[in-house]
Every structure is written in structure tokens, then in C-alpha cells.
Amino acid sequence: MRETGKPIAQVARELGINDGTLGNWVAKDRAARGETGAGEQLGESERAELARLRRENAELATGA
Known part of the structure; x- marks a missing residue:
């Protein structure tokens, strides 16, 4: 991901793993x-929501 600049969802699909897992x-x-960036780290519930949204986004992108 760092080297290619590809989105997490795309790399996860290419690797055959869950995008939430790769995101973590x-x-x-x-x-x-x-390299945590600006702001605070995400809390447990925020990470879970982000993983859910990434899964939904990946499903919408693939038409599943």
C-alpha cells in the first residue's frame, strides 16, 4: 500500500483478504x-464502524 498508493479496499481484494483487516x-x-496523522487514534467503536463502511463500500464498488 505504501509503495503503490492503492486504496486499502483494492489491495485487500487483490490479496483476497478483508479490507477491514488490512486497514487495521x-x-x-x-x-x-x-505516521498517525492529524488528530487522535480511532476508538474501538470507530474502528468497527470504519471497517463496516469499508466493507459496504467495497461491496458497492464490485456490485455485489
């Missing part, structure tokens, strides 16, 4: 690198 991995990697 990317977030942990960014945090470990000190």
Missing part, C-alpha cells in the same frame, strides 16, 4: 512508524 494492519504500521 495499515493503521498499526502507520502508528509504529509515527
Whole structure:
């Protein structure tokens, strides 16, 4: 993701994994690198909602 600049959902589809899972991995990697960006880290409920929205977005993008 860092090297290609592709969206999480696209990379997750290419790898055959859940985009929420990849999103969590990317977030942990960014945090470990000190690249958390502006603002606070997401809380548990916010991460769950983000994962749900990413799944819905991926389903809409693929027409599923």
C-alpha cells in the first residue's frame, strides 16, 4: 500500500483478504512508524464502524 498508493479496499481484494483487516494492519504500521496523522487514534467503536463502511463500500464498488 505504501509503495503503490492503492486504496486499502483494492489491495485487500487483490490479496483476497478483508479490507477491514488490512486497514487495521495499515493503521498499526502507520502508528509504529509515527505516521498517525492529524488528530487522535480511532476508538474501538470507530474502528468497527470504519471497517463496516469499508466493507459496504467495497461491496458497492464490485456490485455485489
